[in-house]
Amino acid sequence: MLRRGTGLALCVALAAGAWAVHTGAIGISERWNPWAPLDAAAPPDWLTGFRLARARREPALCLAALARTGMQYDRLPDRATGEGCGFENAVRLRDAGVRLSPAPSLSCPMALSFFMWETHSLQPAARQRFGQPVAAVEHLGSYACRNINRGEGATPGASRSRHATADALDVSGLVLADGRRITVSRDWPRADAPTPGGEAAGLLRDAHAGACRFFDGVLGPDYNAAHRDHFHLETGGYSMCR
Template identity: 80%
Template sequence: MNRPLGLALCLAAAMAAAAWAVFTDAVEIPDRWNPWAPLDVQAPPDWLTGHKLARARREPARCLAALAQTGMRYDLLPDRTTGTGCGLENAVRLRSAGVRLSPAAPSLSCPMALSFFMWERHALQPAAGQRFGQPVAAVDHLGSHACRNVNRGEGATPGAARSRHATADAFDVAGLTLADGRRITVARDWPHAGAADTDDATALLLRDAHAGACRYFDGVLGPDYNAVHRDHFHLETGGYSMCR
């Protein structure tokens, strides 16, 4: 066996042994640096946060355990079918969050509710503090659960795929209200093409909110994607990875 190959095999074996020791608790490391530790929703995000969030969203019991840490108030919803390819599974009715929601009490799958908390807590509020020196008090939305197909702007299309809204795995954010009552809307304040160098704080906050959402949701679509999304951010979990 040549020397480089031998060193590579030894390194791989050492890494596997170390991983197994951590996994079996033979060696204790802080949860923050342990990839098998549960997601801590209150901890500052680090390089393992995305991995832990994705695992929590995949496992219903783990998702609900993480959601219970958030401090949000919600009602568990019974699993049910609401139409062909539509329904609720491991879902909650969100009664209160870190911000007011308007309209109130949307129905969201547990993965969506968990991702919403992570986005609001670790992306949206820090951005609002940076841009305006105050928090976001309310999030205006256009709905979550709806038994319908993907909307590409051409109207109802027979045989089209179901939207992530059909299973409460999507949420459309239309605007924000700051603590001082100032309203920011995607339709009015999003910096469209030609405004790349804007210094407008409202536009920058919306950009920050969009970019932050891409860290905590599987899919994010905004006004630059197409005309259908000109007035909102479409946030979803469980679908294709996209940030547009």
């Protein structure tokens, strides 16, 4: 009984402490404050995932964090384009630090996650493997009012894709600063390949693994034939890294 009472008291004390920090009654360094605003450019730490998830849930926090990234974008008016299709709190990225052509329309959570992936995962991996940054990210599209593609196109009667709400981006390739082009269709290391591939394959592996840190869902060529030529990146759906 004493142990149970002690455990309850500890839980109450922890909850009270967390509430005091959240309301500002107790002041602590931003570094240790879970409710401090997300600084997407700061090196990730053990609270980054919590802050990113909170920013993606709360539109005002997301837009505030996005504004601090330095990316150039246009706010898009909320709109509905069909049953289960449309977007809210979305932007069109004009300059994301890397070239994106055409400029994708993305929800704020997607744009924020893209920035963090590009900044903290993609660029460090490119510099480590090639000694230079990625200058452009090639993609197959973002917003599209369609159902989930399970391998034979958008299946009628299936659930809407995350693309239908601007919560997804399909990345097909990378262009390095020296113009070298790396594509998922050509350079992804295949399971049946006689060799594991070179630095291009390694960079794609690094990019895929890094995306799983900053997006809710990531699907690559090893998932199914429908993704043989791109990475599907999304927010707001089920947690998956395939």
